[in-house]
Amino acid sequence: MAMNSPFDCVLVDLDDTLYPGDTGIGLALKRNIDEFLVAKLGVTAERAAAMRVELFRTYGSSLAGLIALGYDVHPDEYHSYVHGRLPYDRIAADPQLARTLQSIPQRKVLFTNSDRAHMERALERLGIDVAVFDDVVCFETMNPHLFGERGRRRA
Incomplete structure (x- = not known):
């Protein structure tokens, strides 16, 4: 722990913090979620947008809400559709940020509502090694009941 800091973590x-919010990633994510809901559930675009907001507000993520409500949605299918089409090329490397994170002596925990693959792609684009963080909280760690020992969705 840093000698002059009251914080130990x-x-x-x-998302929209380590990389800038103006990259368009957030807007693309919302669009992809809406399109997934339209395709998977057969709802209108307007209903999909309203569902996305309500699911996030109530369950912390659209996917967690869909699963909690009993929809037959596989996390890999969802994440592939929603994150697999994001414009990651808009995230620029940030060597100063990488150095700053490395210089922080406290325990560092990285948080995202998204899956581990999204986190790894975003960090790679930023030029930040995931090993800079002492722990990671992501979709898989927040929903361990959905995954077996190897991180795959249980049948």
Whole structure:
């Protein structure tokens, strides 16, 4: 722990925090979720947008809400559709941020509502090694009941 700091841990949010909110990633994510809901559930675009907001507000993520409500949605299918089409090329490397994170002596925990694959792609684009963080909180760690020992969804 740093001698001059009362904090022994730093919680770092990934999305729209480590990379700028003006990259368009957040807007693309919302669009992809809406399109997934339209395709998977057969709802209108307007209903999909309203569902996305309500699911996030109530369950912390759209996917967690869909699963809690009993929809037949596989996390891998969802994440592949929603994150697999994001414009990651808009995230620029940030060597200064990488150096700053490395210099923080406190325990560092990275948070994202998204899956581990999204986190790894975003960090790679930023030029930040995931090993800079002492722990990671992501979809898989928040929903361990959905995954077996190897991180795959239980049948």
